[in-house]
Amino acid sequence: MSKVLIYISFILPFSILILSSLKINFFGYFTLDLSETKIFEFPYIWHITTYFVAYFKIFFAIIVVFMIGNEYSNRTLKQNLIDGLSKKEFVLSKFTFIISYCLLMTLVVFIITLIIGMFNTPSQDIYFDTVFSSSEFIVAYFFKILAFFSFCLFAAVLAKRSVFALAVLFIVNIIEWIAYLLLRFKFFDEQTADGIAQFFPFTSMYNLIEEPASRIVRLHAPTNTIVTDYTLYWHEIAIAAGWIFLFIFFSYRLLKRRDL
Amino acid sequence: MKTILTLQNLSKNYGYVKAVQDLSFTIEKGNVYGILGPNGSGKSTTLGMVLNVVNKTSGKFHWFDGNVAVHDALKKVGAIIERPNFYPYMSAYDNLKLVCKIKNVSVAKIDEKLAVVGLLERKNSKFRTYSLGMKQRLAIASALLNDPEILILDEPTNGLDPQGIHQIREIIKEIAAQGTTILLASHLLDEVEKVCSHVVILRKGQKIYSGRVDEMVASQGFFELQTEKEDQLISFLEQDASFGTIKKEDDKIIAFLTAPLSAADFNQKMFNQGIVLSHLVKRKESLEEQFLILTENQSN
Secondary structure (H helix, E strand, O other): OHHHHHHHHHHHHHHHHHHHOOEEEEOOOEEEEHHHHOOOOOOHHHHHHHHHHHHHHHHHHHHHHHHHHHHHHOOHHHHHHHOOOOHHHHHHHHHHHHHHHHHHHHHHHHHHHHHHHHHHOOHHHOOHHHHHOOOHHHHHHHHHHHHHHHHHHHHHHHHOOHHHHHHHHHHHHHHHHHHHHHHHHHHOOHHHHHHHHOOOHHHHHHHHOOOOHHHHHHHHOOOOOOOOOOOOOHHHHHHHHHHHHHHHHHHHHHHHHOOO | OOEEEEEEEEEEEEOOEEEEEEEEEEEEOOOEEEEEOOOOOOHHHHHHHHOOOOOOOEEEEEEOOOOOOHHHHHHHEEEEOOOOOOOOOOEHHHHHHHHHHHHOOOOOHHHHHHHHOOOHHHOOOEHHHOOHHHHHHHHHHHHHOOOOOEEEEEOOOOOOOHHHHHHHHHHHHHHHHOOOEEEEEEOOHHHHHHHOOEEEEEEOOEEEEEEEHHHOOOOOOEEEEEEOOHHHHHHHHHHOOOEEEEEEEOOEEEEEEOOOOOHHHHHHHHHHOOOOEEEEEEEOOOHHHHHHHHHHHHHO
16 A cells, blocks of 8 residues: 555656646637746746645655554554664664655656756757756755655654544644734734744745745746745755754654653 | 573652562573563563663663663563564565564574474465464564574463464473573463463562572472371371361362471371371462462562
């Protein structure tokens, strides 16, 4: 079952490949050709793929949560410790598994993006600089999914049961939204609220790759006033990396203090 | 003699409940130990603490000479706690391969140990297809993979059918005969009596005895007697200094010894008195009886 989910999470990103080559004709009224919007060209494609493919992370998140939940319910965690595995080794082995998946997934997305970009960018525009400008989104993508899966690992270690772990993730997400709305409309202004919210776990992951829609709109209508700061800043990566460390560290601490 | 495990004033509280209190004992190499006690007396908690899955509240314990980390020491230990725990969707062989990896032993051991417990021909079946008896045997094979310095078994025959219980006991006896140190926790006293040379007895988290099984109660044993001339026998026994309590149970007379006396000497003596015995058995208290004597003494 989990194998199927892993395959799905690898295959789904390729659906963007299909989408990029698609011309949809709506009953002869008009033709929707997404490639005309320039979103499949360098450098925008880096932003587009990483943003959309990141939504497929839910498949592997389920695997992470069930993997840990099963360790508890099958009591294999207990048996592994009795056999001589240390709690630190246990957490690190799970983290290594997550990192390996993230690296592989990042590589897949990197290759897909290159392919789509190469096919869609007018050939006179393909230079080394244009191709790889904005490629920092790949780094952002890696940190984004790694932070998310680390959170899943922590939630699963905390909740022991898979379903409760998913509930924990969901609740934290909602709490973040409520906290942000309170900060913005009740206590402070937008700037302060954003300043505080960037340290929230889910927001920190989101900030790594902001929505690309307004960027594309601006591309076609430069006078549009909605401005999204989509630039990847080092402090955004630092915050996400901080959460990754905290999630793994507290997973270990929690496990160490717990009687199994 | 080489010490394998030392406990010093080990305690564990679950909130207000004192599961284990000030427990101290040592396990020496080459003996077969039993940890005895009713359900809830702290047996599993004690094993959990020394096996790195339950955190101690206070006290100390160390494996071997105390120079290695607990999880490294456990690589030289084989232990089964409660029910067998394996990955259900993996085959027996793959499960054991994982254990080999944790314990740093060669995978060549897997077939050898599966043969010991008679599971070699089922090694590629998934764990979840096993019967409870087979699961328990696989757990024993897993615990034996590293040829452990000590084998720890917690209620190994729990929930098994008579055939399964017999198989497990035979395996344990075989392992004990090879000189492996064994620590067996059980509330089944006859199980412990059959294989153990030493016991630690727990009651409500406290140790009430630790030492050799045959030194548990200072007792010379007792005779079970039957004869036609009952009154004559009882009056003779009451006058003899080597007998203490005498009681009648069903149709048998039970006479407790206060001094050593062999069954042959006693029979000769009776014959000289003109009392012919139709039933004569010399026995020591069973572990169950000794256990009850000990726990009674403690509660008084």
